[in-house]
Amino acid sequence: MYTRSLAVISLLMISSFNAGAQSPNLAQRLGYPADTKLLIIHADDLAVAHAQDMASFEALNRGAVSSASIMVPCPWLTEVADYAKAHPDADLGLHLTLTSEWKTYRWGPVAPREQVPSLLDPQGYLYADAGEATRHIKPEEAEREVRAQVETALKLGIRPTHLDSHMATLFTKPAMVAVLVNVAHEYHLPFLMMKIPGTPPEMYAALKPTDVILDHVVMVAPPVKADEWLSHYTQILKNLSPGVSELIVHLAYDDAEMQAVTVDHPDYGSAWRQRDFNVVTSPEFRRALEENHIRLVTWRELGKLLPKP
């Protein structure tokens, strides 16, 4: 996911989203001392392309990332469903998708188009731009589409461990946050929540006290330079605060398919995603995790903290 606001946040490298932390804090509730540094390394955008799936599966298989999430409306969904069924322990959530951001490779909604007209651009695809999507989308139609995405995943045999939001469209206004939160509650799933400091409290009105809220979320954003990729990531790990954080990465192989998917868009493009893959699978990154006493956790573990249905 990526919006301008997220990019700004990410430039700060690590941002506290949850200043009023729970007591006992999340680390304690997971069985660790209060000051443990716990990290979900999370691969976004599974199913968007074969190159994304292959790189993400490889990183999951190696334990280089601890979690990932799936874009249900995208073309390679059944490839991911096959992986999910073959790897029932893999920590796979749904990357709820209300945008279709690439230039010549587009997708539409999962719900019938006539039931979600406010989600559609003039050509019948999801909006390319997150801001434009947010301006047009009626929250009740977003909820219909989000529900259809969850149901489609379940029908294909995917058992999601969590929900989050592609390009942060579900973090943009109270009614959209409520869509994410309400659907997550209904399916008894934990969810990523961007609690941005200074945001009016009505933004989070749908949350329940029992919801699991991460302490920090961080993602590399422009203008990090290609040759500073590894050092940027190791710096993130060095600065990681105690608590439960998520580091969002985008993993793909920089090949002909991925170059075509991300054509004319170097930010979060094909080479970018290859750099992310190279870093998270590198011995240097692994060493930085060890040296900074960071333990990887999963959304499945966080889900166990929710009240039983």
Add this chain to the structure above:
Amino acid sequence: MYTRSLAVISLLMISSFNAGAQSPNLAQRLGYPADTKLLIIHADDLAVAHAQDMASFEALNRGAVSSASIMVPCPWLTEVADYAKAHPDADLGLHLTLTSEWKTYRWGPVAPREQVPSLLDPQGYLYADAGEATRHIKPEEAEREVRAQVETALKLGIRPTHLDSHMATLFTKPAMVAVLVNVAHEYHLPFLMMKIPGTPPEMYAALKPTDVILDHVVMVAPPVKADEWLSHYTQILKNLSPGVSELIVHLAYDDAEMQAVTVDHPDYGSAWRQRDFNVVTSPEFRRALEENHIRLVTWRELGKLLPKP
């Protein structure tokens, strides 16, 4: 397109589908002597994958193929629409698609799912198998989907020159043939018609005397061996009869994406499509066209023979 019946036909290398040829014949109607050998070299399956698009565009740009057709429900449709708009003279038709045949890469219909339930397998995709599709599909729902595919293409700025049928599902029974023919008539487009010798005449009841019917259709099918690819094709050209024929090819680059699309299916798979590309773009194939006095023609030229709307 490919079904068992087509494979059998293709083993004969060249098959006459239109024994009772029109007089004046098609060659004459196009302004050539009656015994001219005219050939549409036709690339199928555009939009199925980026590797298919790139190889097919390259062959179109070089004049190695004279025509191609597009699978509207497939993920790379907008890439093909961009090409079509940038190359208004390219001879691009619609490869009407009622099946989704690959193992881990599936697509659904363009029409709303609840309007075409008989087209859907239990997971909500188009049927993988052409025979199963034919058994389940209600012709009125096929027509709804076919119309939706034409309208989607038009909306994206594609101006199709012709219609044909992916995996031959619209050539399988009278009511399905009628779908293809009726929609083609409505949009004033020529269409590929497989007139298989010995077929009962009711199969072709929807045809009008003014319809343009090719004299021959040929396609390479299993079990041609990889090292005999070029010689098989040059043999086809050597044996080509006078009249208007279509040679159907499937062009793609044998890369990671295409290998994944066609996984576990060497027939018409990734390497198969690379061999087709290599042959049609080879100097040997070009020379065989010249030596056998074969002229390439397009569906656009055939469309000009239809009565004016």
